[in-house]
Amino acid sequence: MNSFSSFLILMVACICTTRAFVSYRGYKAYEVTPTTDRQYRELAIWRNLDGVDFWRFYAKGMASTVMIEPKLVAKFERFLEFTNMTSKVVLDDVEDALEQDRQSRSEYRKTISNGSVDFTTDPNFNIYWSSDQMETYSRSLAQRFPNRVQFEVIGRSAQNRILYALKISNGGFGNKPLIFIEGGCHAREWVSQATVMYLIHRLVEDPVASNELLENADWIITPNLNPDGYEFSRTNNRLWRQNRRQVNPNCVGVDLNRNFAFSWRTATVACGSQTFSGPSPFSEPESHAINDLMSRYRQNIKIYLTVHSFGDMVLFPWGFQGSPGLIGNHEYHHQVGLLWRNAIQAQTGKVYAVGNVAQLLGNAFGASDDHMAGNQNVNLVYTLELSRGGLTGFDFPESQIGNLVRETFHGYRAIGLHIGRNY
Ligand SMILES: [Zn+2]
Incomplete structure (x- = not known):
């Protein structure tokens, strides 16, 4: 492969990684409540792993929310069972939830004035700004x-x-x-x-x-x-x-x-x-x-x-x-x-x-x-x-x-x- 084609492949790879829409299909979200020091320590180890995203990580006795990527779901559920951790699934498929939120945002946008909003003299605080x-x-x-x-x-x-x-x-x-x-x-x-x-x-x-x-x-x-x-x-x-x-x-x-x-x-x-x-x-x-x-x-x-x-x-x-x-x-x-x-x-x-x-x-x-x-x-x-x-x-x-x-x-x-x- 000559250097120009390597360059092209690299460019395409870069564009794909920076432009692609990221879907959370199959990701699950859990609420997890460690009640002992040991459970807390063991849960904290998951914080550092790729494919694990704590939306909230709270102290012992409080319910933390964590999203787990599909390939770790089985392992995470075994961990919850093994440690006897209080937990429940809050979102069975995170992409479904995001899709619903996108949907309600677009429905809402239809109900508000879609005239050109002048953000300098008439700021609209009922929408998210770019x-x-x-x-x-x-x-x-x-x-x-x-x-x-x-x-x-x-x-x-x-x-x-x-x-x-x-x-x-x-x-x-x-x-x-x-x-x-x-x-x-x-x-x-x-x-x-x-x-x-x-x-x-x-x-x-x-x-x-x-x-x-x-x-x-x-x-x-x-x-x-x-x-x-x-x-x-x-x-x-x-x-x-x-x-x-x-x-x-x-x-x-x-x-x-x-x-x-x-x-x-x-x-x-x-x-x-x-x-x-x-x-x-x-x-x-x-x-x-x-x-x-x-x-x-x-x-x-x-x-x-x-x-x-x-x-x-x-x-x-x-x-x-x-x-x-x-x-x-x-x-x-x-x-x-x-x-x-x-x-x-x-x-x-x-x-x-x-x-x-x-x-x-x-x-x-x-x-x-x-x-x-x-x-x-x-x-x-x-x-x-x-x-x-x-x-x-x-x-x-x-x-x-x-x-x-x-x-x-x-x-x-x-x-x-x-x-x-x-x-
Ligand atoms: Zn923050």
Whole structure:
């Protein structure tokens, strides 16, 4: 074979691997509840395997949700039986569930105005936006409200999309306590960007909200940290979690929330696994960019929130294994976490769990929350797990996200008022 034909074959292989639609036909999802330390340890081993995807991994005594690829199903079921683990099948065929969610989304889209939506002057918060729409809207805010919003490019993704932050203030950005919010770290967790874009809208365009929330604090927000992954989850693989960098010829994607420097480890997680931590800390342009941004402003930053789904949880450090137990200001973290919970509960009756990552979720290495607390010394650091929706939990129905973004705003508002009044 000459080198040109090898090149052609390679090109076709690349196009196929990057363009193909990924089906989850025959994949099963289980809820599994380890009740002893031994069961918990044994279940945790499955976390590191290819073909196993924990949608939620909780501490002992709580029901975790895990998806298993077809060729591992029999082995996994034998494992459940052998360990006598409490479990049930929640989705018999994950592709059926995704198909139903796609179907209801397309039915819903027919019921709403399909006229050309102008995202600059009439943002529609009842649908999921594309990365382009988020960027267009963000840039338009900076143009229309130059005294309130600065659009700053902070890097480029592996596929050359712009990574950006919005700096929001009522003038003179940088003189007040700063609130840092990061959305869209994990590709499939679509409600993250939806709630953060709505927050931005209220902060900038709603006079009442901007008066009270910008009076004593500035905000720095990266609404869509992982645009490559997000777009891939919209078009090719609904359950994609990572970024889209080609790490080596056989493997694409790093879990950005395992790529931060604090307690970073390659552990035993191989490239190809959903929680692959990357070849080195900050090897990924997205985690690198956000850490840079944090370093530049950390003197003023009083709180960092990273927004994920799902689980209705307000989590705070530590999460890494071998951690010294509770973080120094554990009680204060808990109190401020309750502000979020109470604000949402007052709106909806929904109750968020508030607590330390290791206690509620178990250990994670190289996560952004431990890094921002442990290396960047940010006083308050949270990982929010927003509400589940749809059959998998990641497909919060578009017909209800308008309500979700509004209810979540009350949580952001409660935190914002606290920072403004206390620093
Ligand atoms: Zn996440």
